[in-house]
Amino acid sequence: MTRKKIAFLYVKRYRKARRKKDKSEILDEFERVVGYNRNYASWLLRHALTQQYEPLNPAKLRKTIVKRQRKFHSLATPLKGVYYE
Numbered sequence: 354m355t356r357k358k359i360a361f362l363y364v365k366r367y368r369k370a371r372r373k374k375d376k377s378e379i380l381d382e383f384e385r386v387v388g389y390n391r392n393y394a395s396w397l398l399r400h401a402l403t404q405q406y407e408p409l410n411p412a413k414l415r416k417t418i419v420k421r422q423r424k425f426h427s428l429a430t431p432l433k434g435v436y437y438e
C-alpha cells in the first residue's frame with residue numbers, strides 16, 4: 354500500500370477527532386507508520402482531501418497511452434530527407 358493510500362485512511366480519523374490529545378495520538382501513529390516528518394504529516398492530514406483525483410477511466414487511459422506511444426515513435430524514427438553521416 355502506498356503512503357498516499359495510507360494517508361487517506363488516517364485523514365477521516367484525524368478530522369473526526371475533537372480533542373487535541375486524540376489528534377496528537379493519531380498523528381504519532383501516522384508518523385510511525387509512514388515515516389514522514391511530524392510537520393509534514395500534520396499538514397498532509399489536514400490537506401489530503403483538498404485535491405480530488407478523478408477515478409481512472411480505462412478507455413481514456415488507453416487513449417492516452419496510444420497517443421504517447423505514437424508521439425514517442427515519431428520522435429524515435431529518423432527524419433525523412435535528413436541524412437546522417
